[in-house]
Amino acid sequence: MKKRVIVAMSGGVDSSVAAALLREQGYEVIGVTMCFSAAGGPAFGGNNLEAAGRKPSCCGLTGIEDARRVAQILGIRHYVLNLDKDFSRQVIQNFRQEYLRGRTPNPCVRCNQFIKFGSLLKRAAAYGADLLATGHYARIVKSPTGYLLKKAFDLKKDQSYFLYRLTQAQLKRIIFPLGALTKPQVRRLAVKFGLRVAQKQDSQEICFLPNGKYGDFIQTVAPAAVKPGNFVDQNGAILGRHRGVAFYTIGQRHGIGVSAAQPLYVRQINARANRILLGARQDACKKEFIVTNGHFLKSAPKKKVEIKARIRYNQKEASAIIYPGQGKLRVIFKQAQFAITPGQSAVFYKQDTVLGGGIIQKVID
DSSP, X not given: OOOEEEEEOOSSHHHHHHHHHHHHTTOEEEEEEEEOTTTTOTTTOTTTTTTTTOOOOTTSHHHHHHHHHHHHHHTOEEEEEEOHHHHIIIIIHHHHHHHHTTOOOXXXXXXXXXXXXXXXXXXXXXXXXXXXXXXXXXXXXXXXXXXXXXXXXXXXTOOGGGGTTOOHHHHTTEEOTTTTOOHHHHHHHHHHTTOTTTTOOOOOSOTTOTTOOHHHHHHHHOGGGOOOEEEEOTTOOEEEEESOGGGOOTTOOTTOOOOOSSOOEEEEEETTTTEEEEEOGGGGEEEEEEEEEEEESSOOOSSOEXXXXXXXXXXXXXXXXXXXXXXXXXXXXXXXXXXXXXXXXXXXXETTEEEEEEEEEEEEO
């Protein structure tokens, strides 16, 4: 009897090829496209974007239709699953709250944790499937002591950073068919399988923010909470006015609108005082920070350990030491890193293996 696997199909080339490969390998494949019909409200809602004339997101109507066509070509069943309530509660609300606190969240990490490998994985049983596959570029390797999450072979596309909150029970039920492939290889396979999405452009933005304007989004869903305030220097002197803390993130340079003898960067955001501290680039470089809500794929460290840490998806890992504490981790880089940002995820690696990570809570001056 064939093993049945659910494939999360966004309508993009990656998830489409993942479905095609699994079918070729002999699995009974069922495609499921997640629908977020009103995520973020009517102005920015997932599947409402195209109706409003905005650039479609990965969960838009175009994505659903592309996924359906791919399923027809492959001869597999395809369903659309509305996870709007889960998405709004677990991703959108957190996104809004964090920005209003002067922090910069990573919604993709939460979407993987609570939606793709939370809600969708739980619902796989309703389709009679024990396994869930996605088009993520990462690898799962079984070892004598459990499952390991590893970087993809294509390091330019590696998405292991977004997956650090997976558990052993989840890893046992997940397949990443693209982990050993490069993006060019995936596109060639799409052509081989006769998929019209072979040259479809990758989505570069957050799915519910196709224009990338997170400040405008926050202002739309919480207009009363976004208030102008002051830019200040380290002595408290007023340098200018800001639009509201939701429009800024640590390390930001563009869009500040303050003239100075040298470029100014966002150094610190004080949401309670509605004040943003600016400084030179070196002022935004720090070595030490506190991580909370930590999660490790195997056992958490009980004593200090040297690892590689990545503080943003698009930054390289750097050598650091973790000092475990009660309910939190103290992390100290060997060399100062630019724009360590509260709200972002710090992910820990040993060579190509993900050890775990957590949310950056506080940066130590």
